[in-house]
Structures are given as structure tokens and as C-alpha cells.
Amino acid sequence: MSEDLKPLESPLWLIGNKGMLGTELSQLLEKQGIPFTGTDREVDITSPAALDAYAEKQNAHGRISWIINCAAYTAVDKAEDDVETCRNLNAEGPGNIARTAEKFGARFIQLSTDYVFDGRGIPLAGEAAPFRPYREDDETRPIGVYGLTKRDGERRVLENHGESYIIRTAWLYGEHGNNFVHTMLRLMNEREEVKVVDDQWGSPTWAADLSRALVSLIMACDGPAAPAPGLYHYTNEGAVTWFGFAREIYRLGQSLGLIKKNCALRPCGSAEYPAKVKRPAYSVLDKTKFKTALGQTIPPWNESLKRYLESRA
Template sequence: MRVLITGARGQVGRELLRLAPDAFEVIGLDSASLDITHAKAVEAKVAELQPGLIINAAAYTAVDKAESDAERAWAVNRDGVANLACAAEKLGIPVLHISTDYVFAGDADSPYRETDTTGPTGVYGASKLAGEQALAEGCSRYIVLRTSWVFGALGNNFVKTMLRVGKERDTLSVVADQQGGPTSAAAIAKVLWLLAQRHLEHQPLPWGVYHLSGAPDCSWFEFAQEIFAQAEAFGLLTRQPQVLAIKTEQYPTPAKRPAWSVLDSSKLSSLLGMEIPQWKDDLKKMLAELKQGNVEPE
């Protein structure tokens, strides 16, 4: 089966390319090859390539910038997804799409389930939620995979930032009152390929929304502490910097951050019969890869 991957140069897009099973013929297009906001270009490219499945890893992901660049965020995260949905529906093929914990208000105290009420608090979350809705309206067979706190060896993310800052400073402050589930880009890519495999093999694949969040949940402060402990053990840092726990209001950002970002992944894990990914194990794999020097630290 031919699979078209959009946003193929992003951190999840690149993991999708390198973890693609042999059963699929993969065509990865970056934003220069296919800008998903151009409806005609999307329709023409999909009609030309005739894929059996589209995986959309393209998104406007600059959460803070989105507050002042809303038009572009909506164009990519809502209209771009609508364009893909429309092109897929014309061919009668499904779309696997990635979304975010930011569709929720972040004021819960138990893990969010797929059926919980959404309530984004910023432009990024609102535009991603609108993308989910556009997909559901435009495409009869689709998966929305909501995930959180993505990290990996390919691309920029919190782990890479901590490694850089940890080298430069003896002390740093990290927010301790936001709770979430760090999720490796590799774990997301593996799940998307498992879903694609089910579709290929005509196994039951109930379309709709699924959550995937690494376990156990933690705060950014705890995440940073683990990053530094593992990085020192790997010899990526010569010593661990001191990490100070601060409150959200001590680190103001243009976009409001959800205090509670924990997603309940049980629907997905029971569908696929898989364990929920443990982020500390995935962090080890990422740091091992950085240590081997296969990829640039940042």
C-alpha cells in the first residue's frame, strides 16, 4: 500500500519515515513539496500519487507564536486538514491525523478520555480542535491521535533544550505545576504504523479519536530532573545542573499552558493490545542515539 506522509520533515514525520514497515511504499512530502493550505495542490498531489492512506504529520506547532500569527495557525491546522480530508474522501481513502492535549482546558484532575469535553485556551489548541472537526466532517474514515509533550532525537523539543541549557548553566528553573505525559515521537510513529497495518490487513479499526500519552505522568520539573540524571549517566553532561521548581506564573508565556495535560491512553492500548509507552525508557533510547552521534544534539 502506498502511504502519503505530509509534514515529513517534522519530528514525528521523520520518525514515521524511518520506522516505516516494509509492507508500505512511503512517500514523504515536506512543506516545500506540498503546502497543505493550498487546496488545489493537495487535491492534485493526492490524485497524482493515488495513495491508499494519508498520514498527516504537518501542523503549525509554534504554540506561543500562534497567538500573534493566528491566521497562519488556522490555515494550517484547520484548513490544511480540511483540504486533506476532502482529497482523501474523493479517493475513498482514510486519513490518520495527529492532534494534541491542548484541545482541553487543562483544568481536570484525572486523565482526559476521548469523550471528555474539549475547551482550548489558546489559538494553537483551538485551531487543532477545528482541524479534528474538519477531518470528521470531511472524511468518513479517519483517526485522530491526540498526544502530548513530544520528544525525540530528530527535531527540536524540551529534551534538546534541557541538554543545551544544562551544558550552559549550573542552575535553571523549570515549571512544576503543569502535569503531562511525555511521549516519544517514535512511540507515536509506531502506533500510527500499527493502525495503518490494521487497515492494510482489513482488521477491525474503529475510526475516531484516540489518545496516546507516555506513562507515568509527571511535571516538566520531574521530566527535566530525569533528563539530567540520564544525560549524566550517558556522559552527555559532565554534571547535573541544579533544577529549581517554579510555578507557571513565574514563567509567563504568550499562550496559556494547560495545568493538566494527562491523556488516558487505555482505548488505544486495548485496541492494539499494546503496553502504554514508558517515557523514561524512550528517553534512554533517544539519549543513546544522541550519544552515538547519529543525530545533531540540536
């Protein structure tokens, strides 16, 4: 896909550039020679004045064309006891950024989550599989503070800047920050046995694939067939439980020399796993809208995991 990318005429502002996705996206933008400016906590998204002041300052060097927000409160369990901070970051913050984007004539991409759904699934009448993946227009019904505040953030964004793009993603992992793949590799190298939840279904998503998808969305918006603003789903293709994901990490990790000993993997139920908050049991997202709008296919989760682990080996 990289050959299709061409530099933007004016800079992009990447908010949350030090997080897992933000760091990955920064590296891609740098590699592609796409002009951008990045901020993290130093420009507090809960402060409309700080956002406006930064946009004002940047505009003196060339109008900001796009804003992408990767900043968020992502500690799902902690959020249950830290509701106000979580709400400020996940709901008010994106609303503030959308207002700044509208004011300064920039287009806006907000990242959101599969946790806006309750995970009970949409029953699939007359077919063998019990559920179909969630579509963008399915009713949201978050079951925890994190999902609720992200859902409210989506609403604030669309209220304040109706031409925004909201990309819901899920189960992210990548080179930077703490994530399931890193945790599993560490535990599998340390322990004789690891228990993993086998009753939550989702789609593991490589932050590098999502970064490429975000850049291609921007490029498409500058082309003749610009995707319509609004909600889109993007994850890697396929669905698996956390246990199935862990089993593949183990298999590939051993064959690539990233796991240097044997470790027994045991499936368990969510009820056995102490967690502050209930997580959706089935949060697979339907990506048809994104694939159709961009004319692209999306890599399957297991192929992307393989490419990621090979890059680490």
C-alpha cells in the same frame, strides 16, 4: 513490534515529512520497507488544488491507500499573534486533506494534541488523586489559539471524511527538530542553574514510540479486527511535571555522559515563567481506547526517555 509489520499493497502519503514526527516516521517506514511518498511545504496543505493535484499525480503510479498528516503550526506562543496562519494550517489544512482523502478513496490519520483540553482536569470523585486522565469523549475546551485551531481541525476532518482516525498526542520529543529534551541537554551543559515549571502535568512522548503506534494502527486496519475510526489518545504511559521530566533528563544525561558538568535544577511556577499563552495545567490523556483496540501496551515515559538518551550517548 517490528516483526509484525508487513508492507502495504499501495503507497502511503506522509504529509509533513520534514517535521519532528514526520522525519521519525519516514525513517521507520523506510526501515520497515513500507512504500510511501512524503511531502512537506512543497505541497501546501492550505491549498485544496495542490493536494488534489499531488494525489492525482501519485495515483497514476498506484492508488494512495493512506494519508498521514504530521504537518501543523506548532509554535504555541507565536500562534497567539499569528492566528490566521495558524488557523489555515491547523484547521483548514487538515479539513482539505480529509476532503482529498475522501475523494481519492484513501484512509486518513490526523495528528492532534492534548491542548484541546483546558487542563483543569476531570475531578475524580471519592479517590485520592485529584483528576483522572482525559478520555476521547471528554469535552474539549482549548485555552489558546494553537489548541483551538487543532480542535477545529479535528472537527473539519470528521466532517469531511467521517472514517478518519485522529490521534491526540502530547509533549513530543525525538531525534529531529527542537524539543524539550534537546533544550534541556543544551542548557544543562551551559548553565549553573536551570529553572523549570513544576505546575504543569503531562506525559512526555518519544516520537519513535508514536511512529510505531501509527504504523501498527495502519496494519491493524488491514487485519481482521480493524479499530473503529474516530478519536484516539496516544502518549507514553505515566505523568510528570516539566520539572520532573527535566530532573530525569539530568539524571540520565549525567550517567550517560551527555551532560558533562553539574547544574542546579530549580522548580518554579508557570506564573514565574514568561509565556505568551496559558498552557493546560493537567493534560494527561487516557489511552485505554488505543490499547484495547490494538491489544498493545505502551512504554512508560521514563523507560522511553532512557532508551532515547542511550541511543544518543
